[in-house]
Amino acid sequence: MKYLEEFQNPELARGLLEDIRATVTRPWAVMEVCGGQTHTIIRHGIDQLLPDGIELIHGPGCPVCVTPLEVIDKAMEIAGRPGVIFCSFGDMLRVPGTDRDLFRVRGEGGDVRVVYSPLDALRIARENPQREVVFFGIGFETTAPPNAMTVHQARKQGITNFSMLVSHVLVPPAIEAIMTSPDCRVQGFLAAGHVCSVMGTEEYPQLAERHRVPIVVTGFEPLDILEGIRRTVRQLERGEHTVENAYQRAVRPEGNPAARAMLADVFEVTDRAWRGIGVIPRSGWRLSERYREYDAEHRFDVTGITTRESGLCRSGEVLQGLIKPNQCEAFGTTCTPRNPLGATMVSSEGACAAYYLYRRLAAPSAPSALEVSSVG
Amino acid sequence: MCLAVPGRVMEIEERDGARMAVVDFGGVVKEVCLEYLPDLRVGEYAIVHVGFALQRLDEESARRTLELFAELGLLQEEFGDPWEAAAAAAAIANAEVQG
Numbered sequence: 445m446k447y448l449e450e451f452q453n454p455e456l457a458r459g460l461l462e463d464i465r466a467t468v469t470r471p472w473a474v475m476e477v478c479g480g481q482t483h484t485i486i487r488h489g490i491d492q493l494l495p496d497g498i499e500l501i502h503g504p505g506c507p508v509c510v511t512p513l514e515v516i517d518k519a520m521e522i523a524g525r526p527g528v529i530f531c532s533f534g535d536m537l538r539v540p541g542t543d544r545d546l547f548r549v550r551g552e553g554g555d556v557r558v559v560y561s562p563l564d565a566l567r568i569a570r571e572n573p574q575r576e577v578v579f580f581g582i583g584f585e586t587t588a589p590p591n592a593m594t595v596h597q598a599r600k601q602g603i604t605n606f607s608m609l610v611s612h613v614l615v616p617p618a619i620e621a622i623m624t625s626p627d628c629r630v631q632g633f634l635a636a637g638h639v640c641s642v643m644g645t646e647e648y649p650q651l652a653e654r655h656r657v658p659i660v661v662t663g664f665e666p667l668d669i670l671e672g673i674r675r676t677v678r679q680l681e682r683g684e685h686t687v688e689n690a691y692q693r694a695v696r697p698e699g700n701p702a703a704r705a706m707l708a709d710v711f712e713v714t715d716r717a718w719r720g721i722g723v724i725p726r727s728g729w730r731l732s733e734r735y736r737e738y739d740a741e742h743r744f745d746v747t748g749i750t751t752r753e754s755g756l757c758r759s760g761e762v763l764q765g766l767i768k769p770n771q772c773e774a775f776g777t778t779c780t781p782r783n784p785l786g787a788t789m790v791s792s793e794g795a796c797a798a799y800y801l802y803r804r805l806a807a808p809s810a811p812s813a814l815e816v817s818s819v820g
Numbered sequence: 821m822c823l824a825v826p827g828r829v830m831e832i833e834e835r836d837g838a839r840m841a842v843v844d845f846g847g848v849v850k851e852v853c854l855e856y857l858p859d860l861r862v863g864e865y866a867i868v869h870v871g872f873a874l875q876r877l878d879e880e881s882a883r884r885t886l887e888l889f890a891e892l893g894l895l896q897e898e899f900g901d902p903w904e905a906a907a908a909a910a911a912i913a914n915a916e917v918q919g
């Protein structure tokens with residue numbers, strides 16, 4: 445229980461844990477979808493505080509981790525061109541492409557700039573009319589509305605030297621893909637709270653019903669996670685599968701209607717490859733036909749890129765919850781945050797980086813994934 | 821990057837045809853676009869992600885979350901200099917390769 449004292453409210457945490465303990469009668473496997481949740485869980489040792497048999501499976505919800513290698517390589521190709529200012533969020537700098545990363549591209553003379561907001565990239569475009577400014581638009585449904593608004597503003601302000609390399613991914617199709625995979629062990633989901641702040645919860649009841657799986661919308665603070673697990677386990681024990689909102693302070697059923705309207709205008713749904721996982725049908729957004737002129741892939745010829753993924757990296761299995769990071773042979777030896785082989789070692793929301801940061805260096809000896817699933 | 825941080829609206833103004841605010845994140849002050857929460861007022865709190873207010877938040881939850889983020893060093897991660905972090909990591913990696 446050594447971690448418990450680090451909770452903001454240790455008493456409340458203890459109560460939730462006791463309640464979970466009293467509810468559980470057999471093993472369950474619950475996936476936290478969001479990388480922010482994974483970070484909290486590992487940092488606070490929540491997985492180790494839970495009763496035996498409750499296994500947390502880390503989901504694919506780290507945007508940096510799942511951005512396809514091909515798109516990373518395209519980003520570097522564009523960023524290296526003369527006359528281009530390439531703008532990105534900071535956590536993309538060290539994501540390994542086939543043979544380099546954006547940090548290296550800048551070292552080789554590329555004008556790569558880190559921005560806090562996509563609107564900063566638009567300002568840079570306004571201030572540098574003779575240059576082409578490209579913004580790297582990645583992320584889940586939380587990040588997509590800012591990016592959509594930026595493209596909309598570019599048009600409204602008549603800025604023509606701005607474009608976006610868009611690779612957005614969507615959570616509900618990923619949940620669908622996980623549940624229909626033959627290897628699926630997931631029995632309940634902690635849905636990503638901030639994604640639902642934007643999109644609301646309307647897409648989830650069908651998913652819960654179709655796969656008979658409880659889905660609890662959860663924040664990412666330690667107590668939020670415990671509460672999410674408590675509600676999921678309670679449903680599982682009762683044989684229920686409904687959608688619950690355990691993050692009401694930030695999530696309304698309809699999400700943010702203004703943001704959803706803008707998303708529907710600027711983007712359209714497309715099939716999207718997830719790094720390490722493969723193509724998931726209708727799981728991403730690209731710029732819609734109306735905004736094609738702002739599409740960096742349309743403006744720059746980046747076809748003909750050949751990608752090569754590290755042969756050692758098992759991040760695809762990590763992202764699908766098939767192995768824990770410390771079961772990868774390269775973990776902590778040839779692969780560290782300083783020298784990452786895979787994207788899941790780069791962002792602090794990536795499961796490998798979280799394990800490394802919080803010293804989960806040894807491979808798990810407690811019930812292995814297979815043992816738990818054969819009992820359940 | 822996936823993190824959204826609560827902040828308090830300090831000033832609101834129209835800029836380049838968009839509703840913008842100055843928002844305080846526990847000491848760090850940033851420009852934030854209010855187009856998705858147009859009726860947000862000065863003094864109110866919202867969850868902000870990459871420079872956009874996405875959802876209102878009550879003051880108590882906002883303060884609690886901000887305290888927690890400060891304690892965990894997440895504010896530094898969100899608003900600190902990513903080049904410094906990347907350069908430090910790369911320098912150590914190079915030293916390891918050469919050493």
Ligand code: SF4
Nearest residue numbers: 757758759772779786
């Ligand atoms: S530890 Fe490194 S090599 Fe192994 S799966 Fe994670 S990112 Fe890939």
